[in-house]
Amino acid sequence: MKKESVKKLVKAVVFLLPLGLTIYGYLISGEETFLNAAFKGVAMYVMGYGDTPPNLYVEIARWLAPLATASGVILAFMTLREKMRNELRYLRGGSIAVYGDGPDADDMLAQLKRKGIRGPEGRLVHADRYILMFEDEKKNYDFYRKYPDELAEKQVYIKSSSLRPQDIDYENLHFFQYEEAEARVYWKKYSLLEEAERKDNRLKVVLIGGGKLGQSLLTEGLQKNIFHPDQEIEYHMFYAGEKFAACHPGLKKMGDPVLFHGEEWYQAPECLRQADRILVTDRENEVEFLNDLLALVPQAQIDIFSREGALLKQLFRSGNIRVLDAEEEGRKLENVLNEELFSQAKQLNLNYAVLYGSASPDEESREREWRKLNAFTKYSNVSSMDYHEIRMQMLQKFTGSDSTKEETYLPYLELFAELEHIRWCRYHFLNDWSYGVPADGKAKDPVLRIHHSLIPYSALSEEEKEKDRETVRCMFQWQEKGLSLS
Structure with missing residues (x-):
């Protein structure tokens, strides 16, 4: 059960608890019929209870009922206030509604500040633009399909790991991937230009680990690392890339060779030792992996993309190791929009x-x-x-x-x-x-x-x-x- 559904269930149980206790207390005392017990239970919420309780259950209900009423009033007020605040943000212009069920949605709202509107689950709110970033990608598509007319004239940004934006011909739809943004920014921030100048544009880049980030680092690198017409930058891929290579036959036309290795990375030590840069993505047991890699190539420039990089930064402080957040750039509002x-x-x-x-x-x-x-x-x-x-x-x-x-x-x-x-x-x-x-x-x-x-x-x-x-x-x-x- 989703977190939001659990919260709603807990609120309902807490609010109805006094009513249940009252009905149960009167029924076991034998003093009232079910309907009378139910009426007295409802009356507790708004009129209080002046009689002597027949047992402990009714006594507890007598104390809880006013608290439940007050909580309900406060909750209703907060809901109304949230709706009014969202409507004001919409009327001010530039608002963006964010729909999502994970921490990324909270982070996006924090970046938007007063322009952000939290989209309630299953309901469309007024906004100038919309960001759909549910962890389950299908929920993003389902939400868009649910409101086709309302969203037809709006700019909608959809988080997707399976669709490429250059293949989707909808004027108002924009698809984004954290991995693509991370790779784009990485090659501009950590360009190979210095190494290329030093080595007459003859370089070797090794990528260990695949996934969307590894693939994006390759495709973005091929479009960013262009420094000389006669360059030769080799990209060595150590992961099961048969499907990716088959779906991208144009890799053979790049000029810069792209080589997919069938063996494990540790079985090609000479290739690693010759690398000008080693990029690491999607690895389990990162501490153990990095320790093994350093034992094999202690002087190599290693950039490791980690979702839990704090420990790596503490343990590995060598100047030739960069620990990068695997999704830091992708989560930034500027790279989504x-x-x-x-x-x-x-x-x-x-x-x-x-x-x-x-x-x-x-x-x-x-x-x-x-x-x-x-x-x-x-x-x-x-x-x-x-x-x-x-x-x-x-x-x-x-x-x-x-x-x-x-x-x-x-x-x-x-x-x-x-x-x-x-x-x-x-x-x-x-x-x-x-x-x-x-x-x-x-x-x-x-x-x-x-x-x-x-x-x-x-x-x-x-x-x-x-x-x-x-x-x-x-x-x-x-x-x-x-x-x-x-």
């Missing part, structure tokens, strides 16, 4: 529509052009914007400056354009697209998942190359104008 990133992606798409279409550069066109896109193309723009932070790290490394003026980035424009094309290709490959020329002469066929530009940058026409250059230019220009791209 992703408002800034989506706003930037919309602007990027508008820039393209203005240059190569007939759109006008205004807010109305920005939203209209965005609505024309399918989910896959929307998230291609999101991926492009997300990579810009890596590009900025590279520019700072090259120039030693934070400047984004044209004279600063212009010497590296062609490099950045080529890397942007590589990123764009990888996004498509990860979603099972291939090179192909559609029969209708268009650039792409989304049904067959073929595109005529999924070729090396050097083989592109000058017109196609200019599109990649323009993407890079506009991002630096926005930043120079003071628009946030972080």
Whole structure:
């Protein structure tokens, strides 16, 4: 039985206890019929009891009944106050209702502060937006299906571990995964750029442990760790990844090799010793595991994603070990809503529509052009914007400056354009697209998942190359104008 249901049951039992005691006390005394005993029990709640109780049961009920009445009044008042407070938050604007049955929902409400509304189980409240984050994923879908008309015009964010957002074409639906956000932020915060520069862009990354986080670290790493056209960053996966590899045949087209090992990690000590970084996810007995790993590779840079990291941080204080919260970034409101990133992606798409279409550069066109896109193309723009932070790290490394003026980035424009094309290709490959020329002469066929530009940058026409250059230019220009791209 769920915690909320247990609470309701306990409240009902406590409130009805005086009535039950009164009825039972009178029945065993033989002084009253059942109906009279029931009437006297109900009367205790509102009028008190002036007679001498016939036994201990009625005496206890006489004391408990006023307390139960007072508790009921207080509970009713608190319920009414909660409803009024929620309605006021809705009327103020910007409110977000959170539905969930775990500690994550409480954490989300704490982050929302005065904009947050706790969604009562099974009932829709007024709000501007909704976050559905029940631990049982099916409950999120069931709730959405229960109120299709009411939620049709609302922005709804659904926690899901099984659906990919780029596959869902609903304007108002946004799916989020803690693991995907954790991986996105990790590769930007702990970029491989330093190691790549030091080792001539020849690196080896080992991932031990699978699950959604391990898979996300791989796919996000392939889209973020792009530093040079001729780089070779090997990704060695130590977990049963046959299904994942089969569902992502595009991994073979990445340029950076992705190798799935059939043996256990400890059976490949040489591979671990050569690793520039070892990432660890989803491990049981983390203390024992980390101790064994350090015995094998004591000097390796190890990043372990743990849901209970406090003990690891106390026990392992070596500078080459980073203990990371496996869901810390995913639980942050900014990474659930992703408002800034989506706003930037919309602007990027508008820039393209203005240059190569007939759109006008205004807010109305920005939203209209965005609505024309399918989910896959929307998230291609999101991926492009997300990579810009890596590009900025590279520019700072090259120039030693934070400047984004044209004279600063212009010497590296062609490099950045080529890397942007590589990123764009990888996004498509990860979603099972291939090179192909559609029969209708268009650039792409989304049904067959073929595109005529999924070729090396050097083989592109000058017109196609200019599109990649323009993407890079506009991002630096926005930043120079003071628009946030972080």
